[in-house]
Amino acid sequence: MSKQLQFKLVLLGESAVGKSSLVLRFVKDQFDDYRESTIGAAFLTQTVALDDGTTVKFEIWDTAGQERYKSLAPMYYRNANCAVVVYDITQSSSLDKARNWIRELQRQADPSIIIALCGNKSDLAARRQVTQEEAQKYAEEEGLMWAETSAKSGDGVADIFTAIAKKLPTTAQPAARAGAARAGAATGRAGVDLNKQNAATSNDPCNC
């Protein structure tokens, strides 16, 4: 049987850059023009199948981007295996916010965390304020993955998550986690091979 791994992924970035929309596109392949902005943190899961037969299950935490909730973000990115930091290509200020997040992650998060910088709303290229070159250069300097996406059209969305999945170590150390194990879901456990667990206990609220 093929290998199944599980990773915790957190989305960060300024409010309204399209974090929740990216997750919705990735998990349900849907898009909403009018979404309520998140006041809190949403939890979803999605599985990616890789070419070598390995499947990677993402536990995705989509957090509120507003400044006032900033103090709660560490609760969600602690022991995350990967972070997707999103900016809006039509708002140059959102890239500054993204830089702040990246700096915070580099300082505070697990040192082995994989960070992807994601320029969203590529369908609105006409109103572009952030050039690809600028963002790509910054990403290279910091050693980040980078891509542009459109949650609206779906362009690049699956690709970035797949790219992350490929980059994740296949034999990571399990990260520290809450005292009581969640039946099957093993939140925060990095690279757990689910096949070794009792398959019947898997609980996936959104097993799409």
Added chain:
Amino acid sequence: MTDRVLRSLLRPSEFVRVILEGRSVPRREEADSEAKEADATLDEKAVVDQGEYDVLLAVVGHLDKVTGESGSVFIYREEDPSSSGRRTLILQHIFPIHKDFSLGISQLDPQNDTADGDVPRSPTTTLPDPGFSMELSDGKSVPFTLVTYDKEHLSTALLACRNLREASLKHSSDTEFHPWLAPYALHPSSWLSVIPPRDLRYSTQPAHHRLSSGCAGLPGDEIADFMTLRDEWLYTKAQHTVQRDPARQGLRVRVGTFNVNGKMPSQDLSAWIGGLSGDEQVQDEWKHLIPPIKEISPLSLGESGKTIPETGPATAEPPIHGSADPDLFVLAFQELDLSTEALLYSTKTTRKDAWTTAVIAALGDKGELYEKLASKQLVGMFLIVLVRKELRSNFVGARTGAVGAGIMGIMGNKGAVALRLTYRPEPTPSTPIPIAATLTFVNAHLAAFDEMLERRNGDFRDISRRLEFGPCAEYMWDSPLDPDAPSEPPMLNIYSSDLLVWMVSLPTGKDMSQIDIVMTCNQGVPTLLKFDQLKSSMRNKKAFEGFKEHTISHLPTYRFQNGILTDKLGYDMKRKPAWTDRVLHMTSPFVPVHQLSYASHPEVSMSDHKPVSADFIVEIPVVDTMDLETVANELYKSIASIDPEELTDMPVLKLDETTVDFEKVSYDRPTSKNLVLRNTGKVPAAFRFFPREIEKPITPEWLQISPLAGFLLAGEDISITFTVHVTSKSAATLNLGTAKLSTLIILHTTLGQDLFISLGGQYESTCFGNSLSVLARLPGPIRELQGEDALLPQAQARNSSRELMKLIGWLMSNDVDAVDGLFVTPGDESLIAQIRECLDTNADFPATPEGQDVDTNLVRAMATALLMFLDSLPEPVIPSHLHAHCAGITSRDAAYEMLSVFPPVSVNVWISVTAFLHLLAYQAEQRASAAETKAGDSAEEDSEDVRTAVETDSTPSRAEQLASIFAPVLLRDDIEAAAPVSLVDKRRFLLYFMQG
């Protein structure tokens, strides 16, 4: 005819499909019945099969709106009509018709037409045809076999069973249980509720205590949490629905506990037993020594409100009987027999019988009204229950239990005995099968002496775990209210009850002298609380967690000695008096209990302990079993199909607001705001609040949230209350502005998203709750302070707190000592708030109009404010690490030398406060001697005065009284400290500064 008799035994919702007569075939295995437990007066067993008898087989159907038709086979045993004169049917077996139900039929051998040859043909059946043998089975319990000749009904019965079984497969293929059968459960004579009462340790605690540990970003066991909250919701909602406004039957219970120290009854026990309300006869002979109990002292405002749940006033509900006589006497004896043999074998019943006789004798004429219901003895521990005769039939089950504890192990002289009684209220037309209430009484004798505190707490936990009743076959029924229904008759813990009363004797010593006892009684429980080991164990959650105890207003019950070496009150001078005999209770939220009295009975002097009594009214709700089961089933249906592991939709909860602004928040003024949480998703949702880190508090000290967890069906909503209350615990950093009154709270949807709520307000700084060193560095009124940096440098600090000086200054310049109950009667809360505001803003105190006496209420408020101010200091005036040293001092000079060890700010505060107390004591002395002269002048006017004169002897002096009030504040105990320093010694230290 048969049909009519049978009909009368069934509820109207049931119908009889067919009746068949026959005769049972005995089974060999059933013959051996278990040994009956010693001492239980009631028959605890369901009727045991006694071989061969005439039976009536009835196929009974039940029509339910939702589940449709379901059925069951009932086997009735026919009592011989000749003995009772009428036809009696006793329900013997129930075979629910579900998928595992089977009915096997075989024709009997015509030559030998009984099943196994030795059963003669029933005399009632005279058919010449060969008979049939029927074997009924539910796939679980032992099959039942009967022989019948009733060929005609046999085929109808077969058909009916087949139809009902098919119907049951259609509706609920996997549940083997029809809820409507519950009332007919195994106890044919007693319809019990189908599920055992919930564990009181759970039902008295909010559900969030039972959830897995988790925090923001790291949820715990989500599935388990979802189930826990779901089951809690189902249970409480079902109870609330049927109990919306239930009729109640008030059961009067008088509980007594008496450590008899191995003595045989040699005195009249009527004072203790007498059925009189304890309050009416509160220690007459002691009255002259104890000033009337005042309300709780202002010192307790912080703590006691939380830790001692006050039992409310007597209920307005009419008791079952017009008279105030108890319906139930529950009497616990300890140390019945101290002899060594008794520890090894408790075969003799003489002592037990002697005490039983003495108890009945003490009831006098009323003794005839009662009979013994149950009793249980283990070595020296004896528990007996008497019941009013007319209620005897309402007690449908009694079980006993016993465990030994302590050095001697199983056969120890310490341990506990317990009785579990089941009370079924009288049926009414609207509640034909009332739910029974379970009352459990424990008589425990725990380890003695102070040094054994740890072991005693261990004994408590051990008894709690090991004391069990059962196996309880009546709780075998599956029910939606009990998702983990046992497959074997369960053993029930003492906590599985609606009311649990512990009568406990815990011999101990206490560091208190007579004056302490009197003063403690004067001040009420708070002072006692800080010294009592039991209370401290309860506080530390080491023992008796969750139990309630009524305020103690009686003197210590131990240790008394006849003859020599006793002090004025009869206490043994060599032993420190203590409250060793206690009555504690715990009750389900659905069975309210009122404690009417809690008293000791000094008249009974044969033992070194005094007996203690407590009167309760237990308000038993009269709710129909079927109503509860129906409601529970309806509710269950709304959630049964939801499997949290396979949710098709994500649970979604929404709040009406995500910010809460409390606006202006003042010290010690709780304010509340509500948010509405609504389930806007398509599936039921569970929620809980999360801390930021595992095992950390969910809220800051100044914030409370209720409820902290819950469950909502799609479309339902709930109001969540947020209460801000700044107390001395959280004030220090808020006052200086180092902490802001603002926080983010995380509301977690189980298996869904987290919602953030921001809460805050404008906090008004106060001088209360700051350390003395901070107060001395205030440049002006604290309200004007611009942050911590604005404090004066240490070098420029004042030598005391200006606010404290203002309070003492006011109290010294007004004639306050004339006010009755000074420092004891609490001041008016709003006046106190006003005074505090004056201190915080440096405004003038409310003025007394020219030429008028100062207002009594203002004086009381000022006095209370002073005590509360001192009590709010994060560190007491004398720092805790110096207490032991102060307590060891035995001369005035040595006491004054201690001043050089105190921190400088403490020295000045100490001197100001003691100077003030000295003045008060001096004024009181002056007034007393003036009054004495006057009394001498006017000669004896009436006997009243003579008594007063006699009393002064034993009444503590004003200085002693004041020291008793201020010592616990100025040298406040560190609650966490392992060994608190004696109050007696602290008071002596304080008195050195108040005299001369």
